[in-house]
Amino acid sequence: MKLYSTNHQSPDVDLAEAVFRGLPPDNGLYMPTEFTKLPQSFWDNVHNLSLQEIAFEVSHALIGADVPSEDLRRLVNNAIDFPAPIVEVETNTYCLELFHGPSMAFKDFGARFMAALMSYFLQKSQKQIHILVATSGDTGGAVAQGFYKTSNIDVTILYPSGKVSDIQEKQLTTLGENVRALEVNGTFDDCQKLVKQAFLDKELTAKFDLASANSINIARLIPQAFYYVNAYAQLKKQGSDLPVIMAVPSGNFGNLSAGIIAWKLGLPVDKFIAATNVNNVVPAYLKSGIYEPISPSLSTISNAMDVGNPSNFPRMKALLDNDLETLRALVVGYFYDDETTKIAMKDVFDRTGYVMCPHTAVAYLGLKAYTNTLTKQVNGVFFSTAHYAKFLDVVEEVVGKQSIPERLEVLLSKEKQATAMTTEFADFKAWLMNNL
Numbered sequence: 001m002k003l004y005s006t007n008h009q010s011p012d013v014d015l016a017e018a019v020f021r022g023l024p025p026d027n028g029l030y031m032p033t034e035f036t037k038l039p040q041s042f043w044d045n046v047h048n049l050s051l052q053e054i055a056f057e058v059s060h061a062l063i064g065a066d067v068p069s070e071d072l073r074r075l076v077n078n079a080i081d082f083p084a085p086i087v088e089v090e091t092n093t094y095c096l097e098l099f100h101g102p103s104m105a106f107k108d109f110g111a112r113f114m115a116a117l118m119s120y121f122l123q124k125s126q127k128q129i130h131i132l133v134a135t136s137g138d139t140g141g142a143v144a145q146g147f148y149k150t151s152n153i154d155v156t157i158l159y160p161s162g163k164v165s166d167i168q169e170k171q172l173t174t175l176g177e178n179v180r181a182l183e184v185n186g187t188f189d190d191c192q193k194l195v196k197q198a199f200l201d202k203e204l205t206a207k208f209d210l211a212s213a214n215s216i217n218i219a220r221l222i223p224q225a226f227y228y229v230n231a232y233a234q235l236k237k238q239g240s241d242l243p244v245i246m247a248v249p250s251g252n253f254g255n256l257s258a259g260i261i262a263w264k265l266g267l268p269v270d271k272f273i274a275a276t277n278v279n280n281v282v283p284a285y286l287k288s289g290i291y292e293p294i295s296p297s298l299s300t301i302s303n304a305m306d307v308g309n310p311s312n313f314p315r316m317k318a319l320l321d322n323d324l325e326t327l328r329a330l331v332v333g334y335f336y337d338d339e340t341t342k343i344a345m346k347d348v349f350d351r352t353g354y355v356m357c358p359h360t361a362v363a364y365l366g367l368k369a370y371t372n373t374l375t376k377q378v379n380g381v382f383f384s385t386a387h388y389a390k391f392l393d394v395v396e397e398v399v400g401k402q403s404i405p406e407r408l409e410v411l412l413s414k415e416k417q418a419t420a421m422t423t424e425f426a427d428f429k430a431w432l433m434n435n436l
């Protein structure tokens with residue numbers, strides 16, 4: 001597998017280098033230089049394959065010889081050890097549940113696959129890698145779980161004190177072993193700034209092999225293509241061959257970029273719906289052709305999508321030849337405010353009993369808005385990126401008391417272990433020097 005930088009000012013690299021570097025030196029994004037469509041025989045037979053078998057075929061098509069087949073099969077089986085079912089919520093309207101992994105959000109796919117891949121590449125070396133990651137909530141939990149007990153890798157998570165939910169904080173602070181949490185007396189931006197400064201610090205980078213685990217890493221993108229193909233396979237298994245529409249609740253647009261990768265491998269999708277909250281940079285761009293970041297980003301109840309300048313947007317464009325009309329032919333954008341999102345959560349619950357987190361509801365709304373413009377019958381799939389219990393405050397305000405899955409319930413009784421940290425880089429650096 002060869003990867004180029006979207007800024008075209010850095011040399012092409014192989015997968016291992018792209019994964020450990022994260023970002024190319026020219027600050028672009030790493031992208032595969034070519035996509036080979038999966039053969040027709042694969043698509044004809046896809047409904048007979050398990051998620052893990054699909055994951056192997058898709059990752060093999062992308063990664064090629066960088067990981068030998070047998071190793072890749074083992075790696076995928078370990079990383080993707082939870083299901084991604086579709087649930088029919090209304091006639092021909094399906095929810096793709098991406099929250100059955102350890103942190104109960106779709107970021108588990110990316111984090112677990114990246115951890116497995118890094119660990120595989122490190123196997124033969126004596127190197128110890130130190131992952132630094134800043135989180136506003138969901139990323140940290142998935143990364144912590146993904147790298148938990150991975151040999152040769154430790155993880156330091158920085159999170160803003162008092163600004164993540166109870167459950168999210170417990171997900172970051174109760175694992176122990178090779179996962180440590182720093183509770184920063186500041187905002188998410190402060191956390192991010194500390195991490196960025198550490199990567200630029202000559203003394204730290206000379207002494208330690210630092211790596212990042214943020215959402216622009218190509219290793220997080222690859223496994224997200226798996227569940228698009230798997231969702232299609234499940235529809236096909238039901239014997240339905242209606243055209244397929246997939247609606248993706250989006251923030252940084254990693255998820256939708258992975259969908260477009262799956263499409264480039266041959267996934268038969270009619271349209272993707274880019275559904276956002278009022279941070280509507282991409283839907284606005286699709287409409288006007290003008291790209292205007294929102295700064296600072298707006299706070300909403302679907303806060304994992306509060307992104308004012310989506311970092312994966314250049315990837316999305318590059319996948320479609322940087323051509324607006326090509327993008328418009330495949331992707332339709334919609335955006336919703338909090339009030340509309342809550343009404344959808346309540347409406348779907350009242351009619352069907354199905355509970356959606358706010359992000360999921362945004363995707364549902366986008367799907368319905370688009371399919372209502374059609375005269376033909378379709379299969380619509382809206383993605384549920386998190387279990388509702390991760391956003392229990394707003395969910396219970398809208399639809400009333402709900403049960404919490406046991407996996408999250410047990411967390412609440414565990415004891416938090418975090419080190420308090422100031423926003424001063426000197427303090428953070430001293431801690432790293434003494435503790436890595």
Ligand SMILES: *Cc1c(COP(=O)(O)O)cnc(C)c1O
Nearest residue numbers: 250251252253254255304385386
């Ligand atoms: C991260 C996240 C999103 C946004 O995904 P992107 O790939 O950044 O577009 C949506 N929903 C939830 C619950 C998330 O955690």
